[in-house]
Amino acid sequence: MELEERPSFFKVLVDGFSQQLRIPRAFVKNFNGRVPRMCGLRGPCGNLWAVNLKEIKDRVVFHNGWQSFAKHHFLEVGDFLTFTKDDGSIFDVIIYDKSYCEKNVEAAKSRIGNVVDRTINNHIILGKRPALDLVEETSIGSISFNSENPFFTTIFTREFQAK
Template sequence: MESARYGDKTLLEFFKVFLINKASTQLQIPTSFTKFFNGIAPCKIILIDHDGKCWDVNLEKIEGRLVFKNGWQQFAKEKNLEEGDFLVFEYDGMSTFNVKIFSKSGCRKGATPPSREKIVPIVNLEEDSDEFSDKIQSNGIRKRSLPNPKIKVKSVLEGACPSEGARRRSKRLKEEKDKQNDKKLVLTEHAPLQNPHFQIYFDAHWRLEKVEIPKKVIKEMKIKLNRNITLRDENDRSWPLSIISTVNQDRHYFGGGWLDFKQSNNIEEGCQCDFQFVVDKANVAKELLVRVRSKGGLQIV
């Protein structure tokens, strides 16, 4: 276990050797590592693998020891943990652990080998308007494949090609749709959406440690989130911020970078922050503008 410097960020790490009889249903955190929680351990944490995939895991105290409990078994199963695997946990100081997994050979373990994946091609000539066919994996996820020249030739020979009149109608509809989209995309690049904002009142300490972006804002404004975004205050100071999303992309949290922003702006229990998204033409969030208000409701400058 060690604490190291990486740029301006302190990394807290510990390692565990995976033993099936001890760690298949729960994993104990080293006792000496618990001091880094500063006396207040989060009830829920997020595990992130090297691909950015996330798992929600409960942190529980059992017989005086902190363990990863509910959610850990699913993580171990999906990562195919085996006897003797070496795991390195990197703590971000809030509620997130980045996990690196190494096999007994000493090499980092990757994702499930492609050979285990069963791909079944599905071809539908009537609906294949964009000349791309779908492929469905055994896990239910669709993949787009490159166009098949033979399929295209076959569709022409069998009379599947639309008539001249149909092509003209299709072109006219496409032009009308493009005009409508152009009206929607009048926004200049990086211009704020109409009222895409939210407020958070930090009425409890745990809210300072685990900040969640309201699902309602993301859904109603159709905002797309990347893994990295910029926090910017009213003095035009900026901080890089990572966005942590759950496996099903249903919930989104502030990750690395929030701690630095919070400390730089003296945000504490009782403060309130107003957040406003800045997006590009595709509704991809580029920045979060932040206005910080003190306990008395006054803006912090």
């Protein structure tokens, strides 16, 4: 099937998108009268997520499995997604962020913070790495940081107060 022949739609993410995402009514006709129970979402990295399609009243939504897709791609309110359907029930998804450019998932991951698995008393705890893990004091009292791709350059200093 040629790309021009593949049906597609877009969604701008608004509050409440993380649990389910509604498919436009006009697009549902592309299921030829029978909405499948499952579909696949192929993200920008090429991986495929199995997602349930659920009919709620007169709407069809991406349901179970959507949450994992959204979390893995660090989707946020304001992101713009395009969904292009193949011959079956797989959608290729392209994600744009608030800059109107294609979203770099790795950059989003580093901006939000690395998710770390910790085991405490045999319980796995998911969470962001505390900033304290990343800061070391130096004997000179300041740290100079230069990046290969700087947005800005700065020197962090510790202010000392006389008692």
